[in-house]
Amino acid sequence: MSSLRVLATLVATVAAAALVAGQSAGLETLPVRGQVSMITNGSSNVLLQAGPQGVLVVDTLAESDGPRLLEAVRGRAGARPIRYVLNTHADREFTGGNAAIAAAGSQLVAGNFAGQVGQRAVDGAVPQAFVVAHENVLTAMSTAAAGRPAAPFAAWPTDTFFQAERTMYFNGEGIQLVHVPHASTDGDVLVFFRSSDVIAAGDIYSTFGYPRIDVARGGHVNGVIEGLNRLIDLAISEQFTEGGTRIVPGRGRISDEFDVVEYRDMVTIVRDRVQAMIAKKQTLEQIKAARPTLDWEPRYGATTGAWTTAQFVEAVYRSLAGGGGK
Amino acid sequence: MRRARVLLLAMAATLAVAPPASAQFDITGSYNAIFHEDQPERIPGPSLGDYLGLPINESARAFADAWDASRLTVPEHQCRAHSSPYILRGPLNMRIWEERDPETQQVVALHIDISNFQQRRTVWMDGRAHPSRFAEHTWMGFSTGQWEGETLVITTTHIKQMWHRRNGLPQSDQVTLTERFTLHGPVLTYVTHTDDPVYLTEPLVKTTNMLRNPRPLPPQQLLYPCTAVVEIADQPRGAVPHYLPGQNMFLKEFAAQHKLPESAVRGGAATMYPEFRANLR
Numbered sequence: 128m129s130s131l132r133v134l135a136t137l138v139a140t141v142a143a144a145a146l147v148a149g150q151s152a153g154l155e156t157l158p159v160r161g162q163v164s165m166i167t168n169g170s171s172n173v174l175l176q177a178g179p180q181g182v183l184v185v186d187t188l189a190e191s192d193g194p195r196l197l198e199a200v201r202g203r204a205g206a207r208p209i210r211y212v213l214n215t216h217a218d219r220e221f222t223g224g225n226a227a228i229a230a231a232g233s234q235l236v237a238g239n240f241a242g243q244v245g246q247r248a249v250d251g252a253v254p255q256a257f258v259v260a261h262e263n264v265l266t267a268m269s270t271a272a273a274g275r276p277a278a279p280f281a282a283w284p285t286d287t288f289f290q291a292e293r294t295m296y297f298n299g300e301g302i303q304l305v306h307v308p309h310a311s312t313d314g315d316v317l318v319f320f321r322s323s324d325v326i327a328a329g330d331i332y333s334t335f336g337y338p339r340i341d342v343a344r345g346g347h348v349n350g351v352i353e354g355l356n357r358l359i360d361l362a363i364s365e366q367f368t369e370g371g372t373r374i375v376p377g378r379g380r381i382s383d384e385f386d387v388v389e390y391r392d393m394v395t396i397v398r399d400r401v402q403a404m405i406a407k408k409q410t411l412e413q414i415k416a417a418r419p420t421l422d423w424e425p426r427y428g429a430t431t432g433a434w435t436t437a438q439f440v441e442a443v444y445r446s447l448a449g450g451g452g453k
Numbered sequence: 454m455r456r457a458r459v460l461l462l463a464m465a466a467t468l469a470v471a472p473p474a475s476a477q478f479d480i481t482g483s484y485n486a487i488f489h490e491d492q493p494e495r496i497p498g499p500s501l502g503d504y505l506g507l508p509i510n511e512s513a514r515a516f517a518d519a520w521d522a523s524r525l526t527v528p529e530h531q532c533r534a535h536s537s538p539y540i541l542r543g544p545l546n547m548r549i550w551e552e553r554d555p556e557t558q559q560v561v562a563l564h565i566d567i568s569n570f571q572q573r574r575t576v577w578m579d580g581r582a583h584p585s586r587f588a589e590h591t592w593m594g595f596s597t598g599q600w601e602g603e604t605l606v607i608t609t610t611h612i613k614q615m616w617h618r619r620n621g622l623p624q625s626d627q628v629t630l631t632e633r634f635t636l637h638g639p640v641l642t643y644v645t646h647t648d649d650p651v652y653l654t655e656p657l658v659k660t661t662n663m664l665r666n667p668r669p670l671p672p673q674q675l676l677y678p679c680t681a682v683v684e685i686a687d688q689p690r691g692a693v694p695h696y697l698p699g700q701n702m703f704l705k706e707f708a709a710q711h712k713l714p715e716s717a718v719r720g721g722a723a724t725m726y727p728e729f730r731a732n733l734r
Contacts, residue, residue: 392695425650
C-alpha cells in the first residue's frame with residue numbers, strides 16, 4: 128500500500144513536471160503569440176488557436192499521433208469545442224491525425240442540411256469538426272499514388288476551396304488561407320492569423336532541412352521561392368528585422384521574418400546555381416557533383432532519411448529542366 | 454619571527470579585502486568601446502576575401518565567396534543587427550544594470566543596453582534553464598550567467614544567423630556563445646568563445662576591452678533608429694544579390710594587395726596559429 132502511494136506520488140510529480148515544461152504525452156507545446164500555440168512531435172508542427180468560440184487546429188501530425196495530439200489540444204484548450212481543422216498541404220505527416228481530431232470536435236450547422244449530417248438535439252451541432260483545405264489536398268488524399276492507398280475517408284477535407292485565398296473569422300480574428308500554387312505540392316496554403324500575428328508556413332519553410340518539393344504532385348522550386356516571398360510580404364518585423372510577426376514552419380522552431388529571409392536567400396541561390404548549370408547543358412549527376420548546396424550542407428543537408436540533399440537538388444533540377452519555371 | 458608576523462599580517466589584510474571565491478563584482482555602469490585591438494577589422498572593416506585567422510570550414514568559405522555586399526541594399530536586410538557574438542566589437546556605448554527581487558534582494562538578471570543597433574540583452578542570474586530548441590532565436594539570444602570568482606561567465610544560445618566576419622563569413626543559428634567579463638579597475642575585459650558546429654571547425658576566441666565611463670550616458674548615445682527604404686528603385690521583389698561560383702571578381706584583391714598566398718587568405722583553423730607563418734616563407 129505504501130509502495131503504491133509512493134508510486135502514485137511519483138507519477139503525479141512526473142505529470143506535474145511535464146505540464147510545467149509544456150509537455151503532454153510526448154508532445155511539446157509552446158506559446159507562440161496571441162491566441163496561437165504550437166504543438167510539436169519533434170518532427171512536424173501543429174498550430175492551435177483557442178478562444179471563446181472554440182478551437183482551431185492547423186495540421187494534425189501523423190495518424191499514429193492522433194490520440195496524443197488530442198490529449199495535447201485538450202491540455203492547452205480544455206473542453207472547448209474543436210470547430211476546425213485546417214491543412215497546409217496533403218502530406219501524411221501533417222494530415223494523418225485529421226480523423227482523430229475532427230471526430231473529437233463538433234460544428235454548428237443550420238437549416239435542412241443539419242438533419243442530413245447528424246445534428247445533435249442537445250447542442251445543435253454535428254459531431255465532427257470541419258476539415259478545411261485547398262481542393263488539391265482533397266484530390267491528393269483521396270487518390271492512391273506511388274504505391275500508397277488513399278487516406279482514410281474520415282481524414283479527408285470536408286470543406287475545400289480553389290481560389291487564391293480563403294478567409295475566415297474565428298475567435299475574434301481574421302484568418303487568411305493563402306494558396307501558393309506549385310510550391311511544395313500543388314495544394315499548399317499559408318495560414319495567417321491576423322490579430323495574433325502568426326503564420327503557419329507548412330512545408331514551404333523548415334528550420335530542419337531544405338524545403339521538400341514533390342515535383343510529381345505539382346511542386347516546383349519557383350513556387351517555394353514565391354511562397355517564401357509571400358511570407359516575407361505578409362510578415363512585419365518589430366525592430367531591426369526581429370520580432371513582430373511569428374512564422375511557424377511545418378518542421379522546426381518558431382521563427383520571424385528574418386529567419387525566412389535567410390532561408391529564401393538560400394533557396395534562391397541554389398535555384399540560380401542549378402539554373403546556370405542547366406544552361407551549360409550539365410547533367411543532373413554533374414550538378415550534384417558540383418555541390419550547389421555546399422554552403423548549407425552542415426546546417427540543412429542530409430545523406431539519409433526522408434529528404435536528403437540529393438533529393439532536394441534533384442527536385443530543383445526536375446523543376447527547372449523541363450523548360451524553366453512555373 | 455618578525456618576517457613571519459609580517460607575512461601573517463599581509464595574509465590577514467588580503468583576506469580582509471579580497472572577496473570570497475563566490476564573489477560578485479559590481480560591473481553595473483556605463484562603458485565605451487576602445488579600439489587598440491583589431492582596429493582594422495573593427496572600424497574600417499575587413500576586405501572581401503579576407504578569411505585569415507578564422508577556423509572556418511569549406512561551407513563557410515563557399516557562403517562568403519557567393520556573398521555580395523549589395524545584399525544589404527535589399528530592404529529586408531537593411532536593418533539587420535549584429536548578433537551577440539559580434540556586436541560588442543563595434544563602435545558602441547553600453548550600459549549595464551541589475552534587476553533584483555524586491556523581496557529577497559537577490560540579483561535576478563543583469564540587463565545590458567547596447568547602442569549599436571539599440572539592442573538589449575538580459576542575462577538571467579537566477580539559474581533558470583535555457584528554452585526549448587523549438588523556441589525562437591533572436592539577435593542577442595537567450596543568456597544565463599554566473600560568477601566564477603571575479604569573472605562573470607555568460608552562456609548564450611538561441612542566436613539568429615549572422616556573420617563571424619562582416620565580409621560574408623556566416624555565423625549559423627546553432628552557435629553557443631560563452632563570454633567572460635572581468636573588471637580591472639576601469640577596464641572591462643571581454644573574452645568570447647564561440648562554438649559554431651555548422652561553420653567553424655574549432656572555437657573562435659576573441660578578446661576586447663572596454664572603458665568604464667564615470668558619467669552616465671545621455672539617452673541619445675544609446676539610440677539607433679533604423680528604417681528600411683528602397684535604395685535601388687528597380688530592384689525586383691525577392692532579389693538576392695550573390696555571385697555564382699567562380700564569378701566573384703573581388704576575392705583575389707586582398708591577397709594581391711598584401712602579397713599573401715591563397716592558402717593564407719582562404720582561412721581555416723591552421724591560419725590562427727603562429728606555426729602557420731612557416732608556410733609563408
